[in-house]
Amino acid sequence: MTKKQVTMVTFAMVLANVMAGLDSTIINTAIPAIIADLHGIQFMGWIIAIMLLGMSVSTPIWTKVGEKIGNKATFELSLLFFVLGSLFQGLADNIKARTKILGYLGAAFSVAAIVGPLVGGYLVDSLSWHWVFYINIPIGLLAILLSLMYYHEGKIRKTPKFDILGSFLIIVGLTLLLLGIQLLGLTKPWSVASLIIAGLVLLVLFFMHEGRHPNPVVPISMFKNRALVGDFLLFIFSWGAFLAINTYLPMWAQGLLGTTALIGGMTLIPNSLVDVVGTLVVNPLKARFNNRTLLSMGLICILISSLGLALAPQSTNIWWLAIIGTFSGFGVGFIFVLLQIKVQVDASEKNMAPATSLSYLIRILAQTVMAAVYGVIMNVQLAKGVAENSGITMGMLNKLSDASSAKSLPQNLLPTMRNIFHLGLQEIMWCATALLVIAIGLNFIFNKNSK
Numbered sequence: 001m002t003k004k005q006v007t008m009v010t011f012a013m014v015l016a017n018v019m020a021g022l023d024s025t026i027i028n029t030a031i032p033a034i035i036a037d038l039h040g041i042q043f044m045g046w047i048i049a050i051m052l053l054g055m056s057v058s059t060p061i062w063t064k065v066g067e068k069i070g071n072k073a074t075f076e077l078s079l080l081f082f083v084l085g086s087l088f089q090g091l092a093d094n095i096k097a098r099t100k101i102l103g104y105l106g107a108a109f110s111v112a113a114i115v116g117p118l119v120g121g122y123l124v125d126s127l128s129w130h131w132v133f134y135i136n137i138p139i140g141l142l143a144i145l146l147s148l149m150y151y152h153e154g155k156i157r158k159t160p161k162f163d164i165l166g167s168f169l170i171i172v173g174l175t176l177l178l179l180g181i182q183l184l185g186l187t188k189p190w191s192v193a194s195l196i197i198a199g200l201v202l203l204v205l206f207f208m209h210e211g212r213h214p215n216p217v218v219p220i221s222m223f224k225n226r227a228l229v230g231d232f233l234l235f236i237f238s239w240g241a242f243l244a245i246n247t248y249l250p251m252w253a254q255g256l257l258g259t260t261a262l263i264g265g266m267t268l269i270p271n272s273l274v275d276v277v278g279t280l281v282v283n284p285l286k287a288r289f290n291n292r293t294l295l296s297m298g299l300i301c302i303l304i305s306s307l308g309l310a311l312a313p314q315s316t317n318i319w320w321l322a323i324i325g326t327f328s329g330f331g332v333g334f335i336f337v338l339l340q341i342k343v344q345v346d347a348s349e350k351n352m353a354p355a356t357s358l359s360y361l362i363r364i365l366a367q368t369v370m371a372a373v374y375g376v377i378m379n380v381q382l383a384k385g386v387a388e389n390s391g392i393t394m395g396m397l398n399k400l401s402d403a404s405s406a407k408s409l410p411q412n413l414l415p416t417m418r419n420i421f422h423l424g425l426q427e428i429m430w431c432a433t434a435l436l437v438i439a440i441g442l443n444f445i446f447n448k449n450s451k
Contacts, residue, residue, distance in 0.1 A: 012146035015139050016079060076147050083140035166209055166217040173202030174368070181372040184379075218361070219354045227346040228355060230446025231339055232362050237439035238299060238335055239363045240370035244432035245305050245328045246271070247374070248425055253321060255400055255421050256314055267322045271329030278333025286338075292447035294338055296440060301331030303436040310429035314422040370435075377431060378424040385420030392417055 177199030180192050210216040222228055246268065253264035278298070285294060305328035312324065340359065347355030382397055392413060399405040400417050409417070 008146050008149070012143040013075075015143040015146070016075075016082075072147065076144050079140050079144045079147070083137050083144070161215065163210075163213050163215055163217050166206060166213060169202050169206035169209060170217060173199050173206055174365075175199070176202065178368060178372045181369070181376060184376045218358065219351075222347070222351065222355055222358055225346060227446065228343065230442065231343045231346060232359060233442050233446070234295065234335070234439055235339055235359055235363050236366040237435045237442065238302060238332070240366040241306055241432040241435040241439070242302055242328055242332050243367045243370050244374055244428050245302075245309065245325055247371070248428055249309070249321060249325045252309070252425055253318055256418050256425075257318060258406060259318060263318060267318065267325055270322050270326040274326050274330040275333035278330040278335075279337050282334050282337045290447075291338060291342060292443055295335060295443045295447065298331040298334035298338065299436055299440050299443065301334065302328045303331075303433060303440075304328075305331075306429050306432040306436060310426050310433055314418060374428045374431065377427045381424035381427055382420060385417075385423070389416055389420070392420070397421065 176195050180195030180199060183192050183195070207220060210218055210220045249267050249271075250264040253259045253267050278301075282294065282298075289297075305324050305326075308324040308327075309321075312320070316324075340356070343355050343359045344352045382394065386392055386394055386397070391410075396409055396413070397417060397420065399409055400414075400421060406414070
């Protein structure tokens with residue numbers, strides 16, 4: 001392609017990453033308003049889990065689609081799906097050049113993740129939560145147009161047969177498993193058990209099938225590398241814990257302190273800013289400390305946030321919430337660089353690309369599962385609060401999460417309802433803390449001789 005074509009395609013990719021960056025944070029500021037408007041507080045965890053589920057199960061599949069129909073068509077098709085998904089959500093009623101471009105994409109994602117809470121809060125407060133999805137439509141359409149006009153690629157090489165059965169098994173298996181987890185406490189135990197068992201059976205069949213397929217969706221051979229398995233486990237536990245802070249911090253501000261969506265979203269801005277700082281300071285420190293020590297430092301930073309929120313009283317002001325959450329942002333940025341480099345080193349040059357892709361898949365899967373688990377924890381606490389306090393209903397707790405709808409609630413019951421919500425948030429943070437303690441232990445086990 002010509003220099004102009006490369007520039008315009010790069011811009012299209014930047015726009016795509018802006019959408020992804022916005023969605024990584026903007027949705028968190030809108031969730032309280034969404035559940036209040038659509039009366040779905042019991043499905044709060046599933047709002048996050050279903051989006052992460054789509055990301056996790058589709059990541060390896062999109063790679064194989066690109067091999068079949070070309071990266072150009074795949075990129076445009078994925079953008080189209082994103083735009084359509086945003087529209088439907090909004091309508092809901094109830095090498096050097098390559099490294100440089102990757103730098104642009106990473107910067108676009110980070111900037112969008114910082115701006116996201118502000119944009120999301122403004123849109124929710126000034127218009128409605130529907131607009132946090134509608135904002136993706138013009139960005140996505142412009143990215144598609146630029147790709148159609150300027151993206152040129154060579155002839156698609158012949159690839160092995162597409163793993164249709166493997167794709168089906170992982171999608172259905174993960175969906176059934178996560179649905180079963182999310183429905184804990186909301187439906188009959190035998191229904192939950194049936195979904196979880198069916199999901200696990202399909203996932204076992206998936207791994208058996210992938211070991212025999214010439215072009216597997218997920219390269220199972222990666223799991224025979226002990227050092228790599230350790231890296232993946234650390235990604236799983238640290239990312240699963242971080243999700244709790246990133247998702248529920250704005251909700252704490254809105255549900256317990258009664259702030260607007262804009263103010264609630266601002267609690268995540270210091271978190272996103274120091275995330276970038278963490279990625280920048282880790283490399284100079286690698287010359288002085290080994291990986292085990294550095295990973296422990298990053299995990300402890302996230303632990304400070306989760307433990308701090310688990311112990312924080314209900315009256316903790318907005319500034320302290322932002323400060324507590326800041327530690328987790330720095331820790332995640334710190335750990336991401338360390339573990340991503342370690343994954344590539346441990347995988348060797350031959351398996352670097354699939355290992356990097358698999359590490360992304362595993363991070364998203366971990367967050368998908370934990371989003372469902374956190375939702376269950378909150379549901380159990382809310383149901384317990386409703387049962388123990390007469391006059392309080394689940395419908396009333398739905399309205400509590402959004403400042404505007406909370407005004408219509410009986411003022412004499414607000415302290416009790418906020419106490420119920422606070423207990424649910426604390427239980428979630430204790431769960432995240434437990435994950436981080438396990439991660440610190442795993443770091444000492446797998447990185448005992450790490451340099």
